[in-house]
Amino acid sequence: MTSGTAVHHDGATRCPDCTDGLGKPRPVKPGSLRERMHSTPGFLLPWRIGVFVVGLLFVLLGIALTALPGPLTIPPVLLGLWVWSAEFLWAARFFAIFRRKAQDAWRHARQHPVSSAAVTLGGLAAAGVAFWAVGHFQLVDQTKVALGL
Numbered sequence: 001m002t003s004g005t006a007v008h009h010d011g012a013t014r015c016p017d018c019t020d021g022l023g024k025p026r027p028v029k030p031g032s033l034r035e036r037m038h039s040t041p042g043f044l045l046p047w048r049i050g051v052f053v054v055g056l057l058f059v060l061l062g063i064a065l066t067a068l069p070g071p072l073t074i075p076p077v078l079l080g081l082w083v084w085s086a087e088f089l090w091a092a093r094f095f096a097i098f099r100r101k102a103q104d105a106w107r108h109a110r111q112h113p114v115s116s117a118a119v120t121l122g123g124l125a126a127a128g129v130a131f132w133a134v135g136h137f138q139l140v141d142q143t144k145v146a147l148g149l
Helices: 035-040 044-069 071-085 089-111 111-136 141-146
Strands: none
Touching: 035 044, 044 071, 071 089, 071 111, 089 111
């Protein structure tokens, strides 16, 4: 600034309405680990990136589990959103919606335990057969040959 006044910088932001590309942080509770991380120079951006990466790993695990039917995909996605919601406002809003839908799905599974178990076990069996078939018939190698890779 040319006026000679001191400008206080918090972490990676340049102004109160700016963000580091990860979204606005949630309000910080006094005395929390987040407050220490946010108040320590040089730790804010790595902390936020770390929170984002950990949450992303859980969400990706949940997405990978979508190949299996049943409620197996819900817990890792919920955990990833929970991790994100601790730091990011956008994730806190999304987490509330997703948690409500997950509770509805769990309530449905508890009300219909036989059909839920049958679908889950059937899906696990189908996935096992698919993995066996890919290995037994060397489908990955055959696909590479067919594509010229």
